[in-house]
Amino acid sequence: MADEPIKGPASYFPSIEKKYGKPIADWQELIRKHLPAKHMELVTMLKNDHGMGHGHANALVAHTLAAEKS
Template sequence: MAEKTVKGPASYFPSIEKKYGRPIAEWQELIRSSPLTKHMELVGWLKSEHGVGHGHANALVAATLAKGE
């Protein structure tokens, strides 16, 4: 049985958890609890307030918003 390759924003999750020391669920909860709603506003907020790199912030926001969370 072949392993399923993770694609899209979720492919960044292992490196996000390793680099920033927080589980993805915690990042998604932060995003959901933010008063901001637009993708790029949330990306900018993660970058400025939490020191997350652009690609990682973009992946977190995209995955969270795609789930309708």
């Protein structure tokens, strides 16, 4: 249903875009360029290289990796 609130990692996306000034697609492309790195390696890269908070980095990586598996 369209009126249901967004749940899971994607619920962070509006605040990620607002705080870091890039669309989610740009972040996902960056993550994909670093594959086959492991989940926590990707989270650390986003935190260290782009100043992203742990929760935002983790949500982006989790969502992107889940999409890669499907």
